[in-house]
Amino acid sequence: MKKLKITILTENEVCAPLKAEHGLSMLVEYEKIRFIFDFGMSAAWKENADFLQINISDIKYAFLSHGHNDHTGGLKFFNGEFFCAPGIDKQRYSHHPGKPIRNLSMPDECKQVLKNSKVNYIDRFTEIFPGVFCTGPIPRITNEDCGGPFFLDDAKTIPDLISDESALLFDNGVLLHGCCHSGIINTIELCKKYAPNIKIHTIIGGLHLLHASDERLEKTKNYLQSNNINSLYLMHCTGQNAISYLNAKTLTENFITMS
Numbered sequence: 211m212k213k214l215k216i217t218i219l220t221e222n223e224v225c226a227p228l229k230a231e232h233g234l235s236m237l238v239e240y241e242k243i244r245f246i247f248d249f250g251m252s253a254a255w256k257e258n259a260d261f262l263q264i265n266i267s268d269i270k271y272a273f274l275s276h277g278h279n280d281h282t283g284g285l286k287f288f289n290g291e292f293f294c295a296p297g298i299d300k301q302r303y304s305h306h307p308g309k310p311i312r313n314l315s316m317p318d319e320c321k322q323v324l325k326n327s328k329v330n331y332i333d334r335f336t337e338i339f340p341g342v343f344c345t346g347p348i349p350r351i352t353n354e355d356c357g358g359p360f361f362l363d364d365a366k367t368i369p370d371l372i373s374d375e376s377a378l379l380f381d382n383g384v385l386l387h388g389c390c391h392s393g394i395i396n397t398i399e400l401c402k403k404y405a406p407n408i409k410i411h412t413i414i415g416g417l418h419l420l421h422a423s424d425e426r427l428e429k430t431k432n433y434l435q436s437n438n439i440n441s442l443y444l445m446h447c448t449g450q451n452a453i454s455y456l457n458a459k460t461l462t463e464n465f466i467t468m469s
């Protein structure tokens with residue numbers, strides 16, 4: 211198997227003494243390729259990278275899984291070339307019943323950084339680095355209940371299907387997701403369609419199952435089992451209940467290696 215190392219730079223419950231926050235950021239090293247996957251909400255990813263003695267100035271590329279501010283808010287501390295799906299800078303909101311509406315858009319200063327940077331907009335399944343495939347936007351092609359109180363306007367009239375969301379598939383069989391708003395079943399079906407020779411065995415990242423119904427959790431578990439996907443490193447927006455239910459591995463260190 212090709213050598214893959216994922217270092218979690220920040221995450222909701224990243225191992226101390228690293229700084230945790232609601233968000234996700236990882237350093238991906240796959241053979242000779244190195245890039246940042248998402249940037250969390252703030253400078254925490256960079257401060258943690260400094261603590262881990264990772265020289266950020268050596269890293270030339272970054273991938274953005276989608277435009278939510280808990281994945282893009284820290285990108286202003288990065289200087290390099292970006293890969294993401296189109297529409298990542300849309301205004302967007304969430305509204306959970308009984309709570310105030312929240313603006314989840316990428317901060318304006320981060321939008322400005324993207325405007326001044328080289329950005330590769332990926333609108334379809336594409337190999338962006340050797341052996342690393344970006345799914346492009348993930349259509350909701352199955353009847354998976356993706357849920358989520360997301361809107362493109364603060365009047366809550368236009369649902370946000372987060373069409374700027376994409377995931378990464380490695381040719382060693384690892385799938386890396388940021389929030390998975392589009393659903394893990396939809397994502398895997400897309401990968402199977404465009405990369406039928408890559409057998410997914412491991413999923414790393416957030417699966418956005420925090421508020422999932424028992425029915426959805428059961429359906430997800432059955433789907434993963436029937437596809438022999440048994441190695442799960444789940445975090446961020448997955449939710450503790452889903453992490454336990456899906457028998458995800460417990461991270462005792464802030465990195466995952468495979469070789």
Ligand SMILES: [Fe+2]
Nearest residue numbers: 278280389447
């Ligand atoms: Fe998120």
Ligand SMILES: [Fe+2]
Nearest residue numbers: 276278389391
């Ligand atoms: Fe998100």
